[in-house]
Amino acid sequence: MTARQNGSLYTHIENKIATIEFGHPASNSFPSELLKRLQKELLLVGKKKEVAVIVLKSEGDRAFCAGASFDELVTISNLEEGKRFFSGFANVINAMRTCGKLIIGKVQGKAVGGGVGLAAACDYVLATEHASIKLSEFTIGIGPFVIEPAVSRKVGIAATAALTLEATSWKTAYWAKEKGLFAKVYETQKELNNEVEIFAEKLASYNPEALSEMKKVLWKGTENWNDLLAERAAITGELVLSDFTKNALVKFKK
Numbered sequence: 001m002t003a004r005q006n007g008s009l010y011t012h013i014e015n016k017i018a019t020i021e022f023g024h025p026a027s028n029s030f031p032s033e034l035l036k037r038l039q040k041e042l043l044l045v046g047k048k049k050e051v052a053v054i055v056l057k058s059e060g061d062r063a064f065c066a067g068a069s070f071d072e073l074v075t076i077s078n079l080e081e082g083k084r085f086f087s088g089f090a091n092v093i094n095a096m097r098t099c100g101k102l103i104i105g106k107v108q109g110k111a112v113g114g115g116v117g118l119a120a121a122c123d124y125v126l127a128t129e130h131a132s133i134k135l136s137e138f139t140i141g142i143g144p145f146v147i148e149p150a151v152s153r154k155v156g157i158a159a160t161a162a163l164t165l166e167a168t169s170w171k172t173a174y175w176a177k178e179k180g181l182f183a184k185v186y187e188t189q190k191e192l193n194n195e196v197e198i199f200a201e202k203l204a205s206y207n208p209e210a211l212s213e214m215k216k217v218l219w220k221g222t223e224n225w226n227d228l229l230a231e232r233a234a235i236t237g238e239l240v241l242s243d244f245t246k247n248a249l250v251k252f253k254k
Contacts, residue, residue, distance in 0.1 A: 004024075004025070005025070005031075006031055006033045006034060007022060007023060007024035007030065007031060007033070007034035007037075008021075008022065008023045008024070008034075008059070009021070009022050009023075009034060009037045009038060009041060011041060011045060013045075013048070013050065013051060015201065015204060016050060016051060016052040016053065016204040016208075017051070017052070017053055017054075017055060017200045017201065017204050018045045018048070018051040018053070018054045018055070018101070019054075019055045019057065020038070020041060020042070020045065020054060020055070020056050020057070021057050021058065021059060022034065022038055022056075022057075022058055022059070022065075023058060023059030023060070024069075026066060026069065026070075026071070027062070027063040027065075027066035027110075028058040028059060028060070028063050028064060028065045028066060028115075029065065029066040029067055029068065029069050029070070030065070030067070030068055030069060030088065030089070030114060031069040031071070031072055032069070032072060032084070032085060032088050035068075035088035035089060035091065035092055036088070036091070038092050038095075039091045039092045039095045040095075042054070042092070042095040042096055042099045043095050043098075043099055045099065045101065046095075046098075046099030046100040046101050047100070051101060052101070052203070052204040052206075052208045052211060053101060053102050053103075053104060053200055053203045053204045053211065054099070054101045054102070054103045054104070055103075055104045055106055055196060055200050056096075056103055056104070056105050056106065056118070056122060057105075057106035057108075057196075058108070060108075060109075061108060061109070061189050062108075062109045062110075063109045063110050063111075063115075064107045064108055064109045064110060064111045064115055064119070064131060065111050065112070065114065065115025065118055065119075066110075066112050066113070066115060067112045067113030067114035067115050067116075068085070068086075068088065068089065068113065068114050070249075072085060073085065073240065073249065074249045076237075076240050076241070077241075078241070079234075079237055079238055079241065080237075081237075082236065082237025082238060082240045082241060083230075083233050083234045083237035084237075085237065085240075086146055086232075086233040086234075086236040086237050086240075087146075087229075087230065087233040089114045089117055089118070089146050089147060090146045090229035090230060090232065090233050092118070092121075093117060093118075093121045093146075093147065093150050093225070093229060094225055094226055094229060096118075096121040096122065097121065097219050097222055097225060098219075100212055100215060101211070101212075101215065102123045102124070102203065102211055102214065102215050103121075103122045103123050103124075104122065104123070104124050104125070104126065104196060104199065104200055104203070105118070105119050105122030105124070105125035105126070105127075106125075106126060106127075106192065106196045107119055107125055107126070107127035107128070107131040107173075107182070108127070108128050108130070108131065108189050108192060109128070109130050109131055110130070110131065110132050110133070110134075110170075111131065111132075111133045111134075112133070112134050112135075112136060113134075113135060113136060113137060113144065113147070114146075114147060115133075116133045116134070116135060116144075116147065116151060116163070116181075117144070117146065117147025117150050117151060119133075119181060119182075120147065120150040120151045120153065120154045120155070120181060121150045123215065123218055124183050124199075125181060125182045125183055126182070126183060126184050126185075126186070126192055126195055126196050126199065127173050127176070127177075127182045127184070127185050127186070127192065128173065128185065128186050128187070128188065128189055128191075128192050129172075129173045129174065129185055129186070129187055130173065131173040131176070131182070131185070132170040132171060132172055132173060133163070133170070133171050133173075133175075133176050133181070134163070134167075134168075134169065134170045134171065135151075135163040135164050135167060136167050136168065137164070137167065138164065138165070138167035139167050139168060139248065140245055140248040140249060141239060141240075141242055141244035141245035141248050142236050142239045142240055142245060143164065143236065143239070144163075144164055145232040145233075145235050145236050146229055146232045146233050146236060148160060148164075148232070149222070149225060149228060149229065149232075151163070151181075153222070154179075154180050154181050155176075155179040155180050155181050156179065156180070159179040173185045
């Protein structure tokens with residue numbers, strides 16, 4: 001695992017497969033700077049003709065992604081800062097949507113909040129049975145408004161409601177598979193590694209033009225997401241300034 005406080009981001013391209021790996025010492029959470037780097041990298045890689053498919057993964061063998069950085073969250077003091085902070089995941093989701101390459105998500109462990117949104121924005125996700133998910137935003141007085149469109153698109157409104165309202169409960173990887181967030185679930189990370197490699201190689205062997213056109217088809221109907229997710233970021237940015245949220249965040253301050 002990286003020790004860098006702003007996180008790490010690496011891209012490796014081989015055999016038409018671009019593997020983008022992010023990491024952060026706090027359970028692979030995302031400070032704003034790392035989200036900006038990931039957004040730019042997705043758009044950059046998406047333009048490369050030598051890339052047919054993207055694999056998105058995180059470092060280590062434990063948590064996939066703990067969502068947005070709480071260290072930054074507790075420092076928000078005004079509406080503009082709040083909107084800018086929550087626009088981070090909005091921009092990444094929109095980059096995943098528009099980058100032009102199909103994205104395989106590799107989820108080896110737990111995902112919380114924005115991490116669930118990240119998985120939902122992938123086109124196809126393979127996971128281990130340790131990849132439980134949770135949307136805990138209600139517990140701190142906000143909601144998963146930015147990632148909701150991506151999550152609902154994958155699992156439906158009923159499952160999204162269950163995730164959101166049962167804010168203290170983990171849903172298993174098999175629950176996520178049943179609802180459509182994960183395509184397949186494996187017992188071990190070794191199995192996951194092998195299957196992601198095999199699947200990515202197979203996908204990369206197909207006609208790149210067909211892959212690109214399929215990406216457009218899969219995301220049809222989301223053309224308004226630039227505006228929609230910005231609106232959702234503003235909603236959350238306002239809620240985070242509420243007395244309820246400020247009181248709930250006191251325990252997270254160092």
